[in-house]
Amino acid sequence: MSNKDIFIEKLKASGLRPTKQRIAICKLLFQRKDTFHFTINNLNNILKNSSVEKISLATIYNTIHVFKKKGYLKEISINSYKSYFDTNVTHHHHFFNESTNEIIDLKDSDVGKIKIKKVIPGKKIKTIEVLVKIENSN
Amino acid sequence: MSNKDIFIEKLKASGLRPTKQRIAICKLLFQRKDTFHFTINNLNNILKNSSVEKISLATIYNTIHVFKKKGYLKEISINSYKSYFDTNVTHHHHFFNESTNEIIDLKDSDVGKIKIKKVIPGKKIKTIEVLVKIENSN
DNA sequence: TAATTAATTTATAATGATTCTAAAGTAGTG
DNA sequence: CACTACTTTAGAATCATTATAAATTAATTA
Numbered sequence: 001m002s003n004k005d006i007f008i009e010k011l012k013a014s015g016l017r018p019t020k021q022r023i024a025i026c027k028l029l030f031q032r033k034d035t036f037h038f039t040i041n042n043l044n045n046i047l048k049n050s051s052v053e054k055i056s057l058a059t060i061y062n063t064i065h066v067f068k069k070k071g072y073l074k075e076i077s078i079n080s081y082k083s084y085f086d087t088n089v090t091h092h093h094h095f096f097n098e099s100t101n102e103i104i105d106l107k108d109s110d111v112g113k114i115k116i117k118k119v120i121p122g123k124k125i126k127t128i129e130v131l132v133k134i135e136n137s138n
Numbered sequence: 139m140s141n142k143d144i145f146i147e148k149l150k151a152s153g154l155r156p157t158k159q160r161i162a163i164c165k166l167l168f169q170r171k172d173t174f175h176f177t178i179n180n181l182n183n184i185l186k187n188s189s190v191e192k193i194s195l196a197t198i199y200n201t202i203h204v205f206k207k208k209g210y211l212k213e214i215s216i217n218s219y220k221s222y223f224d225t226n227v228t229h230h231h232h233f234f235n236e237s238t239n240e241i242i243d244l245k246d247s248d249v250g251k252i253k254i255k256k257v258i259p260g261k262k263i264k265t266i267e268v269l270v271k272i273e274n275s276n
Numbered sequence: 277t278a279a280t281t282a283a284t285t286t287a288t289a290a291t292g293a294t295t296c297t298a299a300a301g302t303a304g305t306g
Numbered sequence: 307c308a309c310t311a312c313t314t315t316a317g318a319a320t321c322a323t324t325a326t327a328a329a330t331t332a333a334t335t336a
Binding site for chain 1: 213215216217218221233235236237242244245247248249250251252253254255256258260261262263264265266267268269270271272273274275
């Protein structure tokens, strides 16, 4: 199965028709080796330059939100200034480099077991997310 | 020293003149036993009802941001939809109740030691923040 | 205390991100 | 090919936040 076919599958599974705009977005997001952290604004800039297709902002927002709902993308909360998305949808954690505003993935296995000693009656833990803020060590 | 005097001190330390609007904001934020998690919108609503003073949104934004910069308030990143502030400025963590959107403090000592097994060359860890998402266990 | 100066408050405008809308275009189906 | 439903798009609408500039108030000085 070609990459393009995989993208078409992803789109169909998300209830979206495979259009050239959406396929261009898929290429940008999923045709890469490493995980990709991005903002909508990032995506828009890259697509404006790289892609042959002219893709409107509304289409980008739409597609990203559907992928997020479907679980093909994760949204990361680092700070209130920007909204980041992540192509790594496995359970994992993040470094945030406060000197450069760069996000780096931290594998689940790179974080030791976390013990939560407080229990909230009637609630159960759904997920534990760790954000490690780093800065230049000089 | 009365509460009001403490508020005046806080304001002065932040480089702000003690006006009645700012003192009303201080009362709301700091005259309480438990930590307070809020959005600007929350604050505005409470002030609109509770306080004798008419306080404009611009004043609220201004004051909150100065307090944040001074370290009298912390901003918490839970999700991209809302921007929350916290009157607890010690190092600590949070539960986020996804059923109710409620934030609950988790004391530093309620979280076991966290081992980060990955090192980023040239960077040092500034802080480690844990967000525990919970839901009804029905 | 009155006068002066500088900071503050406020309503409103400006901005920026995101969402909505409705007209024009395109994919899927028979 | 024709039809229908889904998409795309530009631009408008909305919402949170920030900026602005005139009116008000606090602090300072005489």
